[in-house]
Amino acid sequence: MATATAAQRRRKAREEYDAFIAACPSRQLLDRLADKWVSLILVALADGEQRYSEIARTIAGVSQKMLTQTLRNLERDGILIRSITPAVPVRVSYRLTPLGESLLPVVRAVKYWAEEHMPEVQVARRRYDARH
Amino acid sequence: MATATAAQRRRKAREEYDAFIAACPSRQLLDRLADKWVSLILVALADGEQRYSEIARTIAGVSQKMLTQTLRNLERDGILIRSITPAVPVRVSYRLTPLGESLLPVVRAVKYWAEEHMPEVQVARRRYDARH
């Protein structure tokens, strides 16, 4: 059964890779995911292929440099695919790979959590600041 | 019904807070969560209260400065509680708040994803590097 095998492979991977260990490659991957822009890009691509300029418009405040850089990193990691349509002007689109699709719910949960619990955090901050 | 009310509050919060908008407070919260150490600290506290030195030992490679700084931020955000037992030497413990408990599964999922999918990412990187 292919699915079970894949699940077993992932379990095995988690035994071998421990992000608590500084030198572990998965720690570097965790650092990569712990990025300002990664979750926003992933969520922006949730509904399918998007052009470079569309992503830029969705994610307010991202600089051209950071957007390009983060997209390249995610492409290198196999999380998204960059495709070029030769035309004038050229058209570049990005879409999630299956690997990226598997990451999407995870990072989307982080974005949602931040949006949902912001009020509680703001209350906690005011309480803390009042006492310190 | 208290639970339903809380759920409604969160839904409302998600309508009002949109992390795609740079100025939105939830975007700052997302940036806070997008931190090298946050998920590791949260997961380290998953099984309950831990002393400062225990956390430091669990998370290999974290400097005293960053650990203290991140713990302070998380305390201010109401995600964990710091408690001091006056003794000689002093004993300082950290544990998750209910808010922190609600965040735990989310960030743990990120850590797990990184550990599980590291092999695929490494393959993707080798493929990418071979072609560029």
Place this chain on the structure above:
DNA sequence: CCGTATCCTCCTCGATACTG
């Protein structure tokens, strides 16, 4: 044991200017 304070370095990130 659990910090705080200081210094110093690197590297992230934004701004700007330029190309196919």
Place this chain on the structure above:
DNA sequence: CAGTATCGAGGAGGATACGG
């Protein structure tokens, strides 16, 4: 449109030393 190249400021974050 979708980049690349370069520069420069600022902050992240480590090392070290010291304090309650």
